[in-house]
Amino acid sequence: MSRPSIVVKISGKLVEDTGSLQGLVGVLRELINEYRVAIVVGGGRLARKYVSFLGSLQAPKSLMDIAGIEASRFYARVLALALGSTAPVPRSYEEFLTQLATGVNPIVAGGFQPGQSTTAVAALIAEAMRAERLVIATVVDGVFDRDPAKHPDAKLFPRLSITEALRVIESSTEPGRYELLEPYAASILQRSGTRVYIVNGRHPERVLEAARGGEPIGTLLTPD
Template structure:
């Protein structure tokens, strides 16, 4: 299978812990023995700090996006350094990522263009390379009816349709550095392309479960609309 894995920067780059990064690399290497894995790494807290400081200095949102993209590419380089199968090149667009995937079982990249979160980048990449599945590893255990940090009555879904996902996330923020479970553009790309997607709590041990669709207690499967 061809798998696109979106790794939230806040998950993989927690305090730049080398052992944690190695744990993600180990899982990715294991999966790459059977599949082609294209990884998109987010910016996390470091990107948000850069963006917040830039805003206070008067930077516009597009400039802030470029700052965030720069951080995601640094994060991608760090993760790639721990993966034997990954080339020492971070693709800057989807065509380059696709070309590298023809000769490497793992390709690691960051953001691509202002206005696109790494969630959207991953969804567009999955569409471009005709991925079999998109795995979105995030800091929450799936899709809820509302923000569980704000609404104690929010309900987690084991399975939803792409159309339902678009409806749920359409109330979220779109500015640089926002941290919704998945952004609206990504959800719409998933809907239009019929990409089977799993949104899950992105601990290393959950990645293989998510690939198998075993999301009990850890995530949500977004099913293709009929």
């Protein structure tokens, strides 16, 4: 009997924090023993630093995207090595599918091509795997009505539809800051029916509970 599949998306900021990374590595090892797991890794501050630098040189946005993807690949490779995997980081959707077919638990960078968000990659992978859940491990507790870093009274939504979440994030006083969801990723999640848990990855136990389908502190997104 085949094991159920899950996808875990990890913010690059969590990879940069080795304390958080150590906790996540332990959780991911547990999950790999229970599920078929694919992991998608963002580029964090490294990506933003060099995207900003190229922007200051007026580089084309597609080249800025490539810099961000390469940063994500480096972080994905670091995580792979921490998990004891020597499998290469897939450089395309087709390479990901090949790894999946050979039984590898793929560790993927947040972007196969320019213009593609990390969440969109995670959504595509969840769809391909028919994943039961997509867990987004980030550095906030979930989706808020306002940026919680600037507004201590911001309200956490424990559950939203994907359409509601997209509306909240787009209408936030700090648009684009959460980097949790964008229209293309939302459309993939809608058509595949994937349930999404958004949790704070600095608390690895929340990632573990969400991946197992529990109810950790965070936000559950459901298809409309």
